Amino acid sequence: xxxxxxxxxxxxxxxxxxxxxxxxxxxxxxxxxxxxxxxxxxxxxxxxxxxxxxxxxxxxxxxxxxxxxxxxxxxxxxxxxxxxxxxxxxxxxxxxxxxxxxxxxxxxxxxxxxxxxxxxxxxxxxxxxxxxxxxxxxxxxxxxxxxxxxxxxxxxxxxxxxxxxxxxxxxxxxxxxxxxxxxxxxxxxxxxxxxxxxxxxxxxxxxxxxxxxxxxxxxxxxxxxxxxxxxxxxxxxxxxxxxxxxxxxxxxxxxxxxxxxxxxxxxxxxxxxxxxxxxxxxxxxxxxxxxxx
Numbered sequence: 001x002x003x004x005x006x007x008x009x010x011x012x013x014x015x016x017x018x019x020x021x022x023x024x025x026x027x028x029x030x031x032x033x034x035x036x037x038x039x040x041x042x043x044x045x046x047x048x049x050x051x052x053x054x055x056x057x058x059x060x061x062x063x064x065x066x067x068x069x070x071x072x073x074x075x076x077x078x079x080x081x082x083x084x085x086x087x088x089x090x091x092x093x094x095x096x097x098x099x100x101x102x103x104x105x106x107x108x109x110x111x112x113x114x115x116x117x118x119x120x121x122x123x124x125x126x127x128x129x130x131x132x133x134x135x136x137x138x139x140x141x142x143x144x145x146x147x148x149x150x151x152x153x154x155x156x157x158x159x160x161x162x163x164x165x166x167x168x169x170x171x172x173x174x175x176x177x178x179x180x181x182x183x184x185x186x187x188x189x190x191x192x193x194x195x196x197x198x199x200x201x202x203x204x205x206x207x208x209x210x211x212x213x214x215x216x217x218x219x220x221x222x223x224x225x226x227x228x229x230x231x232x233x234x235x236x237x238x239x240x241x242x243x244x245x246x247x248x249x250x251x252x253x254x255x256x257x258x259x260x261x262x263x264x265x266x267x268x269x270x271x272x273x274x275x276x277x278x279x280x281x282x283x284x285x286x287x288x289x290x291x292x293x
Contacts, residue, residue: 008208008211008284008285008287008288008291009211009280009284009287011089011287011291012280012283012284012286013280015088015283015287016279016280016283019088022084023279026084026279027275027276027278027279029077029081030074030077030078030081030279031275033073033074033077034070036069036073037066037069037070037073037074038066038069038070039066039069040061040062040066041062041063041066043062044058044059044061044062045256046256050062050065055131055132056132059124059127059128063120063124071102071106072102075102075105075106075109076098076101076102077101078105078192079095079104079105079191079192079195080101081192081282082191082192082193082194082195082282083095083195085193085279085282085283085285085286086193086194086286086289086290088283088286089286089287089290089291090290091286091290093194104191104195104197105188105191105197107191107197108187108188108190108191108197109187109188111183111187112180112183112184112187112188114183115179115180115183116180116183116184118176118179118180119173119176119177119179119180122172122173122176123173126169127254129141130250130254135247138250139162139243139246142162142165142166142169142246143161143164143165143166144165145164145165145169146161146162146163146164146165146166147161147165149161149168158243159242159243162243163242166242166246185207185212189207189285190207190289192285193285193286193289193290194289207285207288207289208288211285215281215285218277218280218281219274219277219281221273222269222270222273223274225273226266226269226270229262229265229266230252230258230266232262233258233259233262234248234249234252234258
């Protein structure tokens with residue numbers, strides 16, 4: 001089977017082997033720039049401090065700082081990466097200077113924000129209420145959707161009401177995350193790999209759904225293993241009561257309170273089973289857009 005006839009992931013794997021040195025360098029560059037961009041958030045979560053701000057403003061300021069750094073560092077580098085990967089498949093894309101890539105990337109990035117920000121705002125509200133408004137207020141907010149349903153059905157226990165409320169919140173967050181993903185996929189992906197970042201004439205290029213599915217399956221095992229490791233570390237602390245178990249899980253997540261050996265195991269899993277394949281997934285997307293090259 002020829003390169004043109006083979007699937008995007010097969011073409012991406014072949015191109016990655018053929019450009020192995022560049023594959024490693026791009027992976028390390030992207031990792032470093034994202035680590036720098038996320039450093040304010042990591043520092044705030046670990047230390048609980050951020051330039052002497054009051055505790056209730058620490059996470060918001062850290063998130064804003066991380067967003068600014070990501071825009072200035074990771075966004076231009078993302079467009080350069082897209083041009084480099086597209087070049088593996090015969091496309092000739094001029095990445096331009098840092099300022100060119102920043103200006104070009106800001107257009108689709110701004111378009112994604114209306115659907116990307118809500119999920120982060122929702123998570124921040126939950127974090128803020130949990131951390132600063134007290135547990136009773138937090139639990140009341142969690143169980144409120146369940147209380148509405150209980151008012152219709154009647155005769156539901158407190159644990160069931162809480163369970164329904166948590167499920168509703170999970171569904172809402174999942175829907176917001178899906179909308180954010182769709183927005184990112186629509187605007188940022190063509191900009192990255194085709195540098196079609198402004199309103200273009202004709203029908204915009206689309207990413208095949210099969211590629212998204214395969215990319216998801218590639219990351220599923222390491223992500224699932226990490227979640228299982230974290231869940232196993234919390235299992236001895238769970239009581240079987242939804243209210244207390246929610247408190248245990250949220251406290252661990254917001255405080256990053258997991259055993260050191262568990263975090264080390266998670267780091268090994270991500271380093272061995274996730275990080276090496278990040279660029280392969282992105283190369284498959286580039287192959288999708290340049291399949292005729």
